[in-house]
Structures are given as C-alpha cells and as structure tokens.
Amino acid sequence: MSRPAPALADAPALLIAGRWEAPAGGPAIARFDPATEEPRAPVIPASADQVSRAISAAAASDWDGARREDRLAALGRLGAALAARAEALAQVISTEIGAPIDFARSGQVAAALGHLAATRDALATAPDDTHAPGQPDHRVRYEPAGVAALITPWNWPLNQVVLKVGAALAAGCPMVLKPSELGAETATLFADAVQDAGLPTGTFNLLQGGADVGAALVADPRVAVISLTGSTRAGQSIAAAAAIGFRRTVLELGGKSPNIVCADCDLDRAIRQGLAHCFRNNGQSCNAASRMLVDRSVYGDAVALAAELAAAWPVDAPDRPGAHLGPQVSAAQFAHVQNLIDSGVVEGARLVAGGPGRPHGFARGFYSRPTVFADVTPAMRVWRDEIFGPVLTMTPFEDETHAIALANDTAYGLAGYVQTGDPARADRVARGLRVGMVQVNGQSRIAGAPFGGVKGSGLGREAGLWGIRAFQDIKSISGAALA
Secondary structure: OOOOOOOOOOOOOEEEOOEEEOOOOOOOEEEEOOOOOOEEEEEOOOOHHHHHHHHHHHHHOOHHHOOHHHHHHHHHHHHHHHHHOHHHHHHHHHHHHOOOHHHHHHHHHHHHHHHHHHHHHHHHHOOOEEEEOOEEEEEEEEEEOOEEEEEEOOOOOOHHHHHHHHHHHHHOOOEEEEEOHHHHHHHHHHHHHHHHHOOOOOOEEEOOOOHHHHHHHHHOOOEEEEEEEOOHHHHHHHHHHHHOOOOEEEEEOOOOOEEEEOOOOOHHHHHHHHHHHHHHHHHOOOOOOOEEEEEHHHHHHHHHHHHHHHHOOOEOOOOOOOOOEOOOOOHHHHHHHHHHHHHHHHOOOEEEEOOOOOOOOOOOOOOOOOEEEEOOOOOOHHHHOOOOOOEEEEEEEOOHHHHHHHHHOOOOOOEEEEEOOOHHHHHHHHHHOOOOEEEEOOOOOOOOOOEOOOHHHEEOOEOHHHHHHOOEEEEEEEOOOOO
C-alpha cells in the first residue's frame, strides 16, 4: 500500500507507480525562505534507480490506450481535486517562491485552473481520428507519442505543471514530472491531487531533484517526448540530447519581450499597464514586458510617468495582502538581478527609479527595488540579457519601422506588446514582430491560446489544442474508413 501523502514540512517526496517514496539520491539541495532567508526543508534528489523505475512505471501504464471519454473524465477529476486545494496551493506557492498571497490566488492558482479547463474543452471538441472532408476512406489519426518527460520551472510552479500534465493526459501519454527544486512543495501538493483523481497506476510519476535528475530523465531512450519550460541554455542541452534518438521536444524558454508604445495610444494607461506587465510575479515571468520602446514625441512624458509610478510601487512580504512586489525566489536570483542593475549603471543607462540594493526597510530577504532605466541602447546588457526581476528598460524610437527593428533586435522571440489607437498600425506592427504571441492595448490571451516563441525562446506550443497535439503523433490512413 502507498503511504499517506507526505507533510509539506518534510523533504519533498517522490511518487512512483502510485506509491510515495523518500528520495534516495544526494547530496541534498539547500533551500531558503525568499522573504526571511531562513533555511527550509532541503530537496533530496531521486536516485538513478528511482529515475529508472519512474520511467518504467510510465512505460508500463496503459494510459496510451485510454478512451477519449476516460481522458476527459480524468481531467475533470483532476480539476476538482486542484480546486479543492486552491487555498492550500496558493499558500504553498506564496511561501515557496515569494509570490504575494493575493497574486498567488488570483494569478498563479487561477491561471492553472483556467488552463486545465481549457485543455479539457479542447479535447472535448477535437477528435483523435477524423477523415478528410468528403473523403471517408482517407483519415488522419492523432496518437499518443509515448512516455513524456515534463520539466517545469519555479516561477509558475503550478501553472506550468498543469499545462504539461493536462496536455499529456489529454493526449494519452503517461509521464514523469521533474519540477524545479524551488517549486518542489507545490509539485508535491499537485501530485497529491493527482492521487485523488484516480489515474491508472504509473500514468503520473513525480521525481524531485536538480539538473542531474533532469539530465538522467532526458537521457533515457524510453522517453519519447520531452517538454521543458526553463532557460535557453537548458533548452539547448535538452534539444541536443533528444536529437540523438530523434525524440520530440517542446521548449518554452527565455524572453526579452518588447512593449511598443505609440504616440496615439492612451499614454497613462499604457505606462501603467506596461509597468504591471514587467513587475508582475516579482518580475519573474518569461513573457515579462521588460523592454519598453516609446515614440520619441512622447518619450519624455513616458519616462517621467514610469519613474513616478515605479518609485511609489509598494514592496512587502509575500504573506501580506495587496498588490505589491515580493522578493526574488533565491539568493542566486537576487544576485543576478543586482548584477544586471549594476551593469546598467556602469554602461550609462539613465537610472530614473530604483537601483541597486534592497528597498528601504528591508534588511533581509531577496527583495529588489522596482527599477526603471531610460535611454537604454542595444549595446547594453540590460537590453540583451533576461533580467527576471522588477527592472524596466525604456528606449525611444523614431517611427514604426524603427520600432519594429528595435523590438526584433534580440536573441529571443517569445512575446510582444503593442499600444496604439490605430487598428491598422496594431496589425502591421504585430505582423512585423518576430515573436510567438502579441498582445495589443492590454488585451490578455484567453486560456487555451497557444503559448510559445521563436528564436532563442524555443519551439512548440503549449495550452489548449496546441498543447495536446504536441504530445501526439500524426498518422495518415488511406483505404480504411472510420468504424
């Protein structure tokens, strides 16, 4: 019999073939509270044997033969189990990664539940087997590709898990999940919900650990699909490993997303929304609108407003209610943000708000000051490097062509944002951006819209039907009609 779900105060556990296990690898990975820097329960990595047994359990699962109605029912049960744990999940996310509690509820958990519902809706309306229009003897089948390795990040520790697990379940793929060690407790609580959903033994397996565990998982030839959300460097490594066996990868990687602010937009609204898109989740989102490009005719006003708003932006502890910034997730992430802020000062960007160090009143915790740099050029590190913190850069442009050229002057291509009162301009600029998704005048993507990028931001798409198809092979059948 499986032992009960582990207490979250314990070292995060593994789930292999429906049974909770204590991890048997090493050495332990130390973790610290982002708000206080106090030690937290370490993550003990899975052993090589545990990695292999988790893959064996997935390979032995019969989920690849699950009927569509069974997959739909399973997604519904998982959604209900997660909804029943919504407040517990929000509390764990807030404590684990430093997300302000109100945002953990309304942003982190709500987004995950919405994406899972959208995945179920997509499966309900998209058949696995269909014939060509007017050609009943010519069919296209979508079949599960095989065992899926799912590697997820710490910054959206529930949402990214739900996007991958939900899509793999819908596609018919058994799986092994390896979350970030910084999101291990969220993943443990998620796995407890999976247990309540009553999936067949081995369909879902959970490993804990760092990069070594992820590398062992990816290297196993029994894994047919690898879905990673992480850094561009990690994506390159996984793509190289997967290429040896011609295995499929879905890679959602870094970003340095431009926000083009035209002179004919509602400037006050655009700057307020732009800062919010940059500072959301403590600045730790791959699609953060971190490079604001502003028409020179309104650039001075835009910089002044951004500086005023950022200077007044509240910073507070994650457990306090309200719309404020919390800490970075770790000492390493805090140091990375501080290093890039220092580089902006040294390289001559004009600091108009924030700057190096912690905000006033914070002697401990990984808190960064809400920061705005003006007059940033493509030669500067703050233009090139993904900061992953509450740092906005601002740059003037001369005309539409110049704006698009500046926007595309990056190794990344995840998201783009356009602010204009002219629908024709919005369409032209959106089409000119080399990115995977564009939001115009603050319009949010709907749940289930394809999420992903181009260039250094990766390949493949997550969410909705696109997420499901990423885990399926396409088979053409001619001469045999649908039964």
